[in-house]
Amino acid sequence: MANRTGALEQPAAARARAASLWGDAWRRLIRNRLAVVGGVIVVFLFFLLFFGPLVAPYPYQEQHLVELVENGNRPIGPFQGQFLFGTDDLGRDVLSRLLDGAQISMTVALVVQAVVLLIGLPIGAAAAWYGGRVDSFLMRFTDVMYAFPDLLFIILLSVTFRDTPIGGALDGVLMVFIAIGIVSWVGMARLVRGQLLSLKETEFVEAARAIGVSDFRIITRHLLPNALGPMIVAVTLGIPGAILAEATLAYLGIGAQPPRASWGKMVADGQQYLRGDPHLVIFPAIIIALALLSFTFLGDGLRDALDPKLKGKQ
Amino acid sequence: MTVSDDRGQAGSPTVTELPDAVTIETEEGRLLAERLADDTRHARRLLEVRNLSTHFFTRDGVVHAVDDVSFDLDYGETLGLVGESGCGKTVTALSITRLIASPPGQIVNGEIVFDGIDILKLSNEEMRLLRGRKIGFIFQDPMTSLNPTLPIGFQIAESARLHLGLSRKASDDRAADLLGKVGIPRAKERMGDYPHQFSGGMRQRVMIAIALACDPMLLLADEPTTALDVTIQAQILELIRSLSEEFRTAVILITHDLGIAAGMCNRINVMYAGRIVETGKVDDIFEQPKMPYAWGLLDSLPRLDEVKGARLRTIEGLPPDLINPGAECRFSPRCKYVHDRCRVEEPDLSPREGEGHLARCFGTEPGGWIK
Amino acid sequence: MLGYIVRRVLWIIPVLFVVSIITFSLMHAAPGGPWSREKQLPPATVEFLKARFGLDDPIHVQYLTWVGNLVVGDLGPSYRQGRDVNDIVADGIGTTVHLGVMAFLLSVVVGIPLGVIGALRHNRIPDYLATFISVIGIATPSFVAAILLLVFFSVTLRWFPTHGWEGWSNPSAMVLPTLALSLFPIAQISRFTRASMLEVTRKDYIRTAQSKGLRERTIVVIHMIRNALIPVVTILGPVLAFLITGSFIIETIFSVPGIGRYYVISIGQRDYGVIMAMTMLYATVIAVLNLVVDVLYAYIDPRIRYS
Numbered sequence: 001m002a003n004r005t006g007a008l009e010q011p012a013a014a015r016a017r018a019a020s021l022w023g024d025a026w027r028r029l030i031r032n033r034l035a036v037v038g039g040v041i042v043v044f045l046f047f048l049l050f051f052g053p054l055v056a057p058y059p060y061q062e063q064h065l066v067e068l069v070e071n072g073n074r075p076i077g078p079f080q081g082q083f084l085f086g087t088d089d090l091g092r093d094v095l096s097r098l099l100d101g102a103q104i105s106m107t108v109a110l111v112v113q114a115v116v117l118l119i120g121l122p123i124g125a126a127a128a129w130y131g132g133r134v135d136s137f138l139m140r141f142t143d144v145m146y147a148f149p150d151l152l153f154i155i156l157l158s159v160t161f162r163d164t165p166i167g168g169a170l171d172g173v174l175m176v177f178i179a180i181g182i183v184s185w186v187g188m189a190r191l192v193r194g195q196l197l198s199l200k201e202t203e204f205v206e207a208a209r210a211i212g213v214s215d216f217r218i219i220t221r222h223l224l225p226n227a228l229g230p231m232i233v234a235v236t237l238g239i240p241g242a243i244l245a246e247a248t249l250a251y252l253g254i255g256a257q258p259p260r261a262s263w264g265k266m267v268a269d270g271q272q273y274l275r276g277d278p279h280l281v282i283f284p285a286i287i288i289a290l291a292l293l294s295f296t297f298l299g300d301g302l303r304d305a306l307d308p309k310l311k312g313k314q
Numbered sequence: 315m316t317v318s319d320d321r322g323q324a325g326s327p328t329v330t331e332l333p334d335a336v337t338i339e340t341e342e343g344r345l346l347a348e349r350l351a352d353d354t355r356h357a358r359r360l361l362e363v364r365n366l367s368t369h370f371f372t373r374d375g376v377v378h379a380v381d382d383v384s385f386d387l388d389y390g391e392t393l394g395l396v397g398e399s400g401c402g403k404t405v406t407a408l409s410i411t412r413l414i415a416s417p418p419g420q421i422v423n424g425e426i427v428f429d430g431i432d433i434l435k436l437s438n439e440e441m442r443l444l445r446g447r448k449i450g451f452i453f454q455d456p457m458t459s460l461n462p463t464l465p466i467g468f469q470i471a472e473s474a475r476l477h478l479g480l481s482r483k484a485s486d487d488r489a490a491d492l493l494g495k496v497g498i499p500r501a502k503e504r505m506g507d508y509p510h511q512f513s514g515g516m517r518q519r520v521m522i523a524i525a526l527a528c529d530p531m532l533l534l535a536d537e538p539t540t541a542l543d544v545t546i547q548a549q550i551l552e553l554i555r556s557l558s559e560e561f562r563t564a565v566i567l568i569t570h571d572l573g574i575a576a577g578m579c580n581r582i583n584v585m586y587a588g589r590i591v592e593t594g595k596v597d598d599i600f601e602q603p604k605m606p607y608a609w610g611l612l613d614s615l616p617r618l619d620e621v622k623g624a625r626l627r628t629i630e631g632l633p634p635d636l637i638n639p640g641a642e643c644r645f646s647p648r649c650k651y652v653h654d655r656c657r658v659e660e661p662d663l664s665p666r667e668g669e670g671h672l673a674r675c676f677g678t679e680p681g682g683w684i685k
Numbered sequence: 686m687l688g689y690i691v692r693r694v695l696w697i698i699p700v701l702f703v704v705s706i707i708t709f710s711l712m713h714a715a716p717g718g719p720w721s722r723e724k725q726l727p728p729a730t731v732e733f734l735k736a737r738f739g740l741d742d743p744i745h746v747q748y749l750t751w752v753g754n755l756v757v758g759d760l761g762p763s764y765r766q767g768r769d770v771n772d773i774v775a776d777g778i779g780t781t782v783h784l785g786v787m788a789f790l791l792s793v794v795v796g797i798p799l800g801v802i803g804a805l806r807h808n809r810i811p812d813y814l815a816t817f818i819s820v821i822g823i824a825t826p827s828f829v830a831a832i833l834l835l836v837f838f839s840v841t842l843r844w845f846p847t848h849g850w851e852g853w854s855n856p857s858a859m860v861l862p863t864l865a866l867s868l869f870p871i872a873q874i875s876r877f878t879r880a881s882m883l884e885v886t887r888k889d890y891i892r893t894a895q896s897k898g899l900r901e902r903t904i905v906v907i908h909m910i911r912n913a914l915i916p917v918v919t920i921l922g923p924v925l926a927f928l929i930t931g932s933f934i935i936e937t938i939f940s941v942p943g944i945g946r947y948y949v950i951s952i953g954q955r956d957y958g959v960i961m962a963m964t965m966l967y968a969t970v971i972a973v974l975n976l977v978v979d980v981l982y983a984y985i986d987p988r989i990r991y992s
Contacts, residue, residue, distance in 0.1 A: 147700045147972045148707070151930040152964060156708065159952055159960065160715040244826055248934070251828045252949065267829060274836040281832055289824035296823055413895055445898030453896075458889040463911050463987055473897040508987040524897065 025229075028305040035301020041294035049106035052099040057084070060100040061259035063091040075277045086279050088269065094279065097261035098287055104262050105291060108177055108246045109239040115181035116188045116238065121231075123185075124192030125219055128200060138189060145186045154179040154245060158254040172257040180245050184238060191234050195227035229306035237299035240292040247288055263288050336439045342432050343440035349429060350443060353529070357430035360531060360564050361387035361410070366424035368402075368409045371417070375637040379405040379419075381588040389531070392558065392565040394579035394596070396572060396611070400633055402588040403568045407534045410566075411449050412441050429531060447477035450525030450563075452535040452554075456517035456542075460509040466520050467493070467505030474527045492523040496553060515546035519553065526557060533558060533565045539574065551578060572611055576600060581670070584608050587634050587644040590663065594671030604666045604673035606649045606684075643676070651677050651684050686990060690980055697972050704968045705755070709748050712957045738762060738958070751961070760962035765954045770962040773947050781936070781943030783852055785928045787863045792870035792924060797917065799871070800878025804913075805905065807883065815875060822872020827931050831865035831938040848940035862939045866931055870924045877920050881913040888912070915986050922978040926971050 029035055048055070058064075064083075067076060068091035078086040078094070085094035127138040157179040199205065200223070208218050249255040250264030258265070263284040270280030338344050349356060364384050370377040380402040387393050395403040408414050409421050412433065426433040429448070433441065445451075453459040461469060470489035474480050480488065486505065493501035496519040498512075509517055518538060525533055535554060539547035555578055558565045567578055575582055575596070582599045584592040584607065592605040603609055610629035631648035643649070646656040655676055663672040664679055677684035735741045739750060754761055760770035803815035825833075838861060839847045849858045885891065886909065894908045933945040940946075944963065951959035983989045 143696070144700050144703045147697075147975070148704055148968055149926045149930050149971055152967055155952065156711050156960070156964060159955075160711040163715070240823070247826055248828065251826075251934070253953070264826075264828075267832065271832050274832065275840060278836065281829075281836075285825070285829045285833065288826060288829065292826075293820065293824045411896060413892065442898045442900070445896055447898060451893075451896035453889065453893060455889060459893045461890040461894070461908055461912070463915065464908070465987075472899065476897075476899060476903075508991055510988045511991060521893075524893070527897075 025305040029301050032301040032304065034297040035305075038294040038297030038301065041290055042298055045102060045106055045291060045294070048099060048102040049110075052103045056093075056096040056099045058093040058096045060096045060261050061092060062096075064093070065091050067091065075273060075280060077277065078279045078283070085283050086277070088266070088280055089273060092259075092261075094266075094283055097266060098263070098283060100261040101263040101266060101284065102287070102291075104173055104256055104260065105243045105246060108173065108180065109242045109295075111177045112180045112184060112242040113235045113238060115177065116185045117231075117235065119181075120185035120188030121192050124189035125196055125224070127189070128193040128196035129215065129219055135193070138193065142186045142190055145183070148183075150183045151245065151248065153183050154249065155252070155254065157182065158249060162254070172255050173260070173262075176246055176249055176255040180242050184242070187238070188231070188234060191230060192227060195230055196223050199223050199226055233299055233303040233306060236295060236302055239295045239299075243288070243291055243295075336443060338440065339437045340435055340440060342435040343437060345431050346436065346440055346443060349431065350447065353531070355389055355429065357427070359386050360389045360391075360429060362425075362427040363406075363410070364425040364427075366406065366409055366421070366426065368405050368414060368419060368421050370419045377636045378588050378639050379636060380409060381639065382423075383585075383588075383590055385583055385590060385593060387532070387564055387566065390558075390562045390564055391581065392555075392567060392579045394575035394582040395566060395568045395585060396570065396575050396582055397585035398570055398633065400636075401585040403585050404536050406585070407451075407536055407566060407568055410532075411445055411451060411534060413445075413451075443477070446473040446530070447528045448531050450528075450530040450533045452518075452521050452525045452533065452538045454537040454540055456514055456521055459521060460517055462509055465506045465508055466512070467507075470520065470523050470527050472527075473524070477528045489523070489527065492527060493520070495557065496520070496523045496526075497549075498523075514542055515550065518542060518546075518550055522550075522553060522557070526561070526563070529561060530563060533563050534568070535565060536568045537570070538567075540569075540571075547574075554578070572600075572615060584611070587639065588636055589644065589674065591645065591675075592673045593663070594666070594668050594673075598666075598668035598671045602667060604671070604678040605645075605675045606651050606677070607645050608673075610648075643674075653677065653683060686983060689983055693976050693979060697976060700972060701965070701969055705752055705965055706748075708961050708964050708968075709751065712961050713744065713747075715955075715957075734764075738764060755962075755965055760966065761958050763951070763956055764958045765951070765956040766959075770959055773959065774944055774963070774966065777942055777944035777947060780850060780852070780941060781932055781945055784850075784859075784862055784866065784935070784941060784943060785925075785932060787859065788866040788870070788928050789925065791863055791867040792874055792928075795867070796871040796874030797878050797914070799875035800880075800917075801882055801910065801913070803875065803879040804882030804886065812879075815879070819872035819875045819879075822868045822870075823876075825868060827865060827869055828934045828938065830868045831862075831935055834861050834865050835938060850939065850941040850943075862935050862941055865939075866928060866935045869931070870927060873920060873924060874917065878913065878917050881916045882909060885909050885913045915982070918978060918982045918985065921981075922975045925974045925978070929967055929971060 029039075064087060067082075068074075068087065075089045076083055076087040076091075078084065080086070083093050083095070085098065087093055088097070123138060127135040154176075158175055161175050196219070205218060205222065208222060213221075246255060246262065247264035247267075250262035251268045253265075253268070256262035256265060266284040267281050267288075270277070270284070273280050338347055363386070366380055366383045367378070368380040370379055383402070383406055385393070395406060397403050405414070405419075410426055410428075410433070412421070414421060421434065424434070428444070433444070436444070460466065467486060467489050470492060471482075471485040474488050475482065475485040478485070490502045490505050493505065498504055498516060498519055509520070512520065518541075522538075525535075533554075538554065539550050542550060551574060554565065554567075557563070565578075567575065569575055579596050581595050582593065583590050584599070584605065586607050592599065592603065592608050599608065600612065603612060607629070613627050614629065616626060629648055634644055634647065641660055642658055643652075643656040643660050646652045649656065653676065659676075661674050661676045661679070663674050665671065666673050666678065675684070676682055732741075739747060742750070751761060758771075760774060762769050763773060766773070799815040799818060803812040806812050835847060838844050844857075845861050846855075846858050849855060850862065851858060853859075891904065891908060894904045899908075932943060933949050935941065936943045936945040937949050944966075947959065948963050950956075951963070
């Protein structure tokens with residue numbers, strides 16, 4: 001058993017290495033500094049998702065009118081007094097609102113990916129496994145979805161349901177989940193289908209069938225675990241897209257309704273004050289960038305770490 | 315050996331017309347530039363490798379892929395480098411043409427003299443002049459070794475145009491000619507075809523045409539038939555043999571298959587764990603091998619006169635880790651004839667019966683314990 | 686090859702058909718009509734308006750009329766602006782296309798070399814620089830980029846105007862919108878190109894090229910780049926789609942008089958006529974562009990062209 005550099009291993013050492021492919025991937029991931037930094041920020045964002053409101057200095061919608069008036073009815077700047085990042089034009093604390101926005105964005109990201117997996121995975125698996133009509137149908141359907149530009153469709157859906165009860169649920173955020181989810185599951189279905197198709201033809205699947213293992217078991221026990229790597233990467237890399245979509249929608253006025261503080265909405269509200277109070281745009285922009293970058297770097301790192309071509313190599 | 319006229323425009327770049335204005339930086343380079351002007355032989359032997367050591371510096375340690383390897387090659391001779399996977403034969407060939415990936419690999423020691431020129435002293439640019447022009451390489455996997463987006467005619471003509479200074483038409487003619495010589499039917503029409511339009515065996519023939527495009531003095535063939543069907547293997551080997559004979563090209567044939575080596579080579583180097591463990595004329599190696607590893611290799615070949623149902627014979631154990639090779643004989647953990655001395659000291663290559671027949675084994679030395 | 690092209694062209698028709706059904710259904714499923722949000726109009730007026738626009742016909746009649754009109758190029762009326770959508774589009778489409786094409790060219794001309802250089806000078810300074818630029822591109826939503834560029838270069842430094850796109854008669858007004866729109870595509874293209882180049886560098890046929898003694902420049906240009914760029918063509922489709930949808934926002938922020946701006950306005954106004962028509966327009970354009978990209982890809986990859 002030789003690896004690329006020509007080094008040859010003692011049998012026991014070779015066995016030990018094979019046993020920890022995931023360990024291998026983990027070690028490779030750790031070595032990637034960008035991915036680690038991204039991972040840390042992601043963990044931090046998750047923390048904010050659950051504990052944001054507890055950590056926030058003020059309720060996000062509370063207007064500090066007294067301080068606002070004292071400041072000449074203008075937004076209060078950052079790093080000056082009690083408001084670390086200043087306030088907006090309505091006297092609301094920017095930091096607390098950023099934390100609320102973090103909750104919104106992280107929820108969108110997670111829920112969307114959950115929807116994507118719940119719908120995309122079974123459909124993709126079914127298409128790959130049963131082939132024939134199911135597969136054709138999926139492929140045609142996804143072709144149509146591809147023709148429809150994502151943002152366009154999301155906007156369309158949002159506009160349609162804007163005034164319905166769903167549109168109002170969860171301060172308008174539920175509708176955004178659904179819309180983004182509907183558009184995104186297609187990619188996952190295709191990915192799963194692709195992965196399973198290439199694995200389906202392998203001999204160990206033939207063997208399992210010959211023994212009489214049920215279809216469901218083959219799919220869940222044998223095929224899906226092999227496809228797990230690319231799926232994890234796809235989910236991680238799909239999150240920046242979801243966050244971006246939500247922010248863009250909020251900027252356009254669709255989705256989270258005031259007084260909720262989606263980052264996109266904060267940018268939209270703050271743009272008119274850019275001349276004198278740039279902090280209203282800069283801080284949301286920074287945290288958006290951090291969120292997008294952290295998931296992207298983590299996703300890139302995961303992809304490199306889990307790359308099957310690199311398995312077993314240094 | 316000269317470039318004959320019937321293959322297209324004769325002529326090679328002179329010192330003042332080197333391709334791409336390569337600047338001559340070293341003494342060896344100056345020598346090389348003169349040599350490139352013609353194809354006559356300038357030294358006693360085509361290739362003299364002395365104490366070549368190529369190591370790979372990895373995170374886990376330094377891999378001694380090739381350790382203190384020395385051998386010669388005559389003009390027009392076919393030499394076999396035989397051994398199992400990982401023994402260093404490919405790295406040796408890549409070292410000769412200096413294609414070792416430089417991190418992490420490096421030629422740490424040794425001397426390689428090609429046609430009288432010390433290759434290791436050439437600059438990178440100067441070495442480039444040699445590649446393709448005087449040294450051709452055939453790689454193992456024809457499916458991935460050809461550029462999928464360029465027509466094969468172009469890939470063959472490329473080096474002729476660069477190294478021989480041929481015009482587009484002349485180099486294309488030459489390429490078509492070579493394509494025919496390597497056995498591609500309707501060669502001229504197929505010049506514009508792409509690699510995916512050829513089968514594996516045909517692609518390997520294209521590789522051979524590429525390697526021979528500039529009529530090199532040395533052909534390095536790295537397991538040229540391993541990736542092919544058995545029936546095609548024989549054809550490809552025969553092709554290599556007849557072409558090298560016709561153009562008097564020396565060949566270093568790398569293989570793990572002794573049968574192939576027996577049919578093609580004048581001499582054989584048996585390699586193990588980065589070292590040459592036995593060398594000699596092909597008859598000597600096959601009829602009176604003097605190293606237990608060689609015996610193991612020969613013994614493991616299935617024979618036509620086998621008793622049916624008998625088990626295949628293997629060499630027990632696995633090759634050693636090349637990261638920190640010790641001072642003992644590297645084959646000793648697997649050797650049936652091992653003695654205490656073998657576990658402590660490594661034998662040198664010492665002479666046996668037969669011209670140029672050397673083996674690295676205490677036991678088979680005159681006065682040793684193996685008869 | 687020809688068969689492939691024909692099949693792909695024919696395929697667009699059912700796709701657009703389904704898109705039209707979805708669009709139509711969604712717009713008509715939305716509660717409230719085009720006139721329900723603003724000051725309450727008397728019911729009689731609403732009835733009148735509905736009749737005038739044919740909105741009181743049965744649904745399937747409305748649909749068929751609409752599709753029928755679309756096919757002959759009639760995009761229908763705008764319910765709120767008193768004009769036909771065709772007029773609105775005619776006014777602005779030139780501008781939007783101009784902006785889109787410029788942004789596309791900029792993305793490709795900057796993105797691809799950036800990716801190539803990054804791969805060739807892997808893990809050295811040029812790579813870090815290229816990566817830095819692409820990182821900024823993916824981290825910054827287009828609206829943020831637009832706003833920041835606007836404030837910094839236009840308001841503060843006054844190098845460029847804040848609005849007033851007039852095409853080539855006012856070149857400096859084109860700079861910021863084009864830049865803002867192309868930031869993300871530059872990042873995507875350069876990242877993808879870099880990854881593709883790196884993969885090509887490790888391929889066996891590159892080693893073959895080296896064994897022939899070719900110049901490094903020859904190997905990079907003739908052997909590496911063409912193989913690396915072929916996969917890059919596949920992301921041009923999504924890039925074009927992004928440029929089209931991204932133009933809404935950029936046009937709004939920079940007051941560029943294109944059709945994207947109208948689209949955003951009609952969303953706010955619930956002008957379903959415009960929304961439906963322009964959605965179909967966008968979908969058609971994107972479908973055609975995707976087709977062009979697919980055909981281009983099949984053409985430049987010899988493995989597909991000659992099979």
